[in-house]
Every structure is written in structure tokens, then in C-alpha cells.
Amino acid sequence: MKKVIVSLIILISIAIVISLPASAVEQNNQRTHNTQLIIDEELNFFSLFQNENNAAEDVVTHDVQAGDSLKEIANEYNVRIEDLTAVNALTSDVITRDQQLVIPNIDVPEPTPVKTEQATAKKQEQADPQQDEVQKARTQENKAQQEQDKTPEKNKQESAETLTMVATAYTAECAGCSGITSTGINLNEDRDKKVIAVDPNVIPLGTKVHVEGYGTAIAGDIGGAIKGNKIDLHVPTTEIALQWGVREVEVTILS
Known part of the structure; x- marks a missing residue:
């Protein structure tokens, strides 16, 4: 319906321009120029009207019911109480029944993925292969020492x-x-x-x-x-x- 009204306004404006008196050449040039200006202005108006309309459709509101609190409403829409208070220019936590609150559109940042201990250990192993070789050498040395310690007792028993x-x-x-x-x-x-x-x-x-x-x-x-x-x-x-x-x-x- 709103688009039809805008179209009618454009047509009426064009008709008014055509009816203005002027010489044949001037009238033709003037009509073309004025018509283009009117079309541009009406198109700008229509674009602005649509943007405002779309913006209005994106606004989320909440009608306060009996027993509602700011904390419950904030939790329901996953927003902070501070943002809810600021958007609605509230000076306190007191809200009344049938009061309409605008819900702020807050972009929640994606959580940073947590590195697992296994991934971290693997990265450290790749970053320092020399350290891994040293650790292996120490393990083998400890095993050899343990075997050596057992040898006298074993020989004694034999x-x-x-x-x-x-x-x-x-x-x-x-x-x-x-x-x-x-x-x-x-x-x-x-x-x-x-x-x-x-x-x-x-x-x-x-x-x-x-x-x-x-x-x-x-x-x-x-x-x-x-x-x-x-x-x-x-x-x-x-x-x-x-x-x-x-x-x-x-x-x-x-x-």
C-alpha cells in the first residue's frame, strides 16, 4: 500500500511539471530536467522510507508483564542489564506492567577455542625435537642404570x-x-x-x-x-x- 502511494505522488508531480507554460524548446528541456529532479527526489524519499521501515522491523521489543524483572528479561534475550538500561534510558531497575522495552542488538563475540593439553604437547614436541631426543636419551639411561643395579643381586643369587x-x-x-x-x-x-x-x-x-x-x-x-x-x-x-x-x-x- 505504501509503495502505491509513493508511485501516485511521482505521477502527480510529473503531471504538474508538464502543465507549466514555456516555449516549445524551453518547455521540453525544462520538463525533462524537472521530471528527472522529481523522480530522483521521490526515489530518495522512497529509499529513505524503506530503510527506516526495515530498521523499525529489526527492532526487538518486550512488553513488560506482571512479575517481570530486568534481570529475567536480560537473561531471556541474552543481553546485559547495563545495555538494556542504557537503550531504554532507565534511571533505576524499576519497570512497570505494559511498559515496552527495546531489546538492544548486542553482537556476542565468538568464544576463543581453548587449546587442549594434547594439542599443546604436540606443538611443543614439533617445536623442539631436540628436547624430545634428550628426554628419550635420559629415559634409556635410567633403564640401563636400573638393570645395572639389579645385576649384582642377580649374580649373587645365581x-x-x-x-x-x-x-x-x-x-x-x-x-x-x-x-x-x-x-x-x-x-x-x-x-x-x-x-x-x-x-x-x-x-x-x-x-x-x-x-x-x-x-x-x-x-x-x-x-x-x-x-x-x-x-x-x-x-x-x-x-x-x-x-x-x-x-x-x-x-x-x-x-
């Missing part, structure tokens, strides 16, 4: 002498026993002490050994019946000694 022996068991209170070994260990004070009686010609006194089924012990005693490949294990009670009985065990010389 070189340890193992004997197959016949083992019996005794207590500190057995018949004819004083509870004190030939090396001075008081078994009466420590019934759980791991001590074995040995033939010193086979296992020297003071030697640390590991006995299969018994554990780590000290060769700290001798016995009249303990000769050659025989050993006697100290245990806390007679019951345990009887349960042990006579066994063939592996004895490893530790030190």
Missing part, C-alpha cells in the same frame, strides 16, 4: 650355593638342652628365633642361610648327631618339632 640336606627340629627345652646355643644365642628369651644346628665343616657357624619350608636362619648351633648333610632347626614348641619330623630340604647359602 652364584649362591644350594645344598640338599636332611632336616630335623628341636626346641630350647629339649632333653639335655640348655636353651643357649654354642655361639651364645639365648633361645629361652626368643622362642621364635630362626637358628639351625649344623656341621661346621659343611656350613660354617655364623652363616646366613635360607631353608626350604623354614625360612632365613643363622647357623648358630652344633649337635652331636649333626654331621655332614644333616641340620637341626630350632622351633618354638615340641608340637611343632613333632609336626616337622624329618624332611629333605634345599639349603641356600646366603652369606
Whole structure:
């Protein structure tokens, strides 16, 4: 409808120009010039009218309802309260029902993509390959050192002498026993002490050994019946000694 009105205005203006008196040549030139001026002016007016109309259509408004607040309206349209207040020239946070508020058109900047730790690490690796080589060299060096540290213990275990022996068991209170070994260990004070009686010609006194089924012990005693490949294990009670009985065990010389 608005376009039709503008078109009518242009036609009426042209008709008025044509009806003005003038000489034939002047009239023709004047008509052409005036007509062009009027068309240009009307086109400018129409363009301005359309721009204003489009701008008006882009404006977003909100009619205040009962219970509305500036904070709720700002959150609804994803704008800041400060911008909402400034655009509507508000002097306070008080708004009234049926009040029309203009919603500001705020361009929200796109969030800056956050670099992941993996991407950062990859970039650092690409930027400094020499540092990566140094780190690899250190890792290999640490592994070699660990293997070297294990070597003496491994060699020690491999070189340890193992004997197959016949083992019996005794207590500190057995018949004819004083509870004190030939090396001075008081078994009466420590019934759980791991001590074995040995033939010193086979296992020297003071030697640390590991006995299969018994554990780590000290060769700290001798016995009249303990000769050659025989050993006697100290245990806390007679019951345990009887349960042990006579066994063939592996004895490893530790030190």
C-alpha cells in the first residue's frame, strides 16, 4: 500500500511539471530536467522510507508483564542489564506492567577455542625435537642404570650355593638342652628365633642361610648327631618339632 502511494505522488508531480507554460524548446528541456529532479527526489524519499521501515522491523521489543524483572528479561534475550538500561534510558531497575522495552542488538563475540593439553604437547614436541631426543636419551639411561643395579643381586643369587640336606627340629627345652646355643644365642628369651644346628665343616657357624619350608636362619648351633648333610632347626614348641619330623630340604647359602 505504501509503495502505491509513493508511485501516485511521482505521477502527480510529473503531471504538474508538464502543465507549466514555456516555449516549445524551453518547455521540453525544462520538463525533462524537472521530471528527472522529481523522480530522483521521490526515489530518495522512497529509499529513505524503506530503510527506516526495515530498521523499525529489526527492532526487538518486550512488553513488560506482571512479575517481570530486568534481570529475567536480560537473561531471556541474552543481553546485559547495563545495555538494556542504557537503550531504554532507565534511571533505576524499576519497570512497570505494559511498559515496552527495546531489546538492544548486542553482537556476542565468538568464544576463543581453548587449546587442549594434547594439542599443546604436540606443538611443543614439533617445536623442539631436540628436547624430545634428550628426554628419550635420559629415559634409556635410567633403564640401563636400573638393570645395572639389579645385576649384582642377580649374580649373587645365581652364584649362591644350594645344598640338599636332611632336616630335623628341636626346641630350647629339649632333653639335655640348655636353651643357649654354642655361639651364645639365648633361645629361652626368643622362642621364635630362626637358628639351625649344623656341621661346621659343611656350613660354617655364623652363616646366613635360607631353608626350604623354614625360612632365613643363622647357623648358630652344633649337635652331636649333626654331621655332614644333616641340620637341626630350632622351633618354638615340641608340637611343632613333632609336626616337622624329618624332611629333605634345599639349603641356600646366603652369606
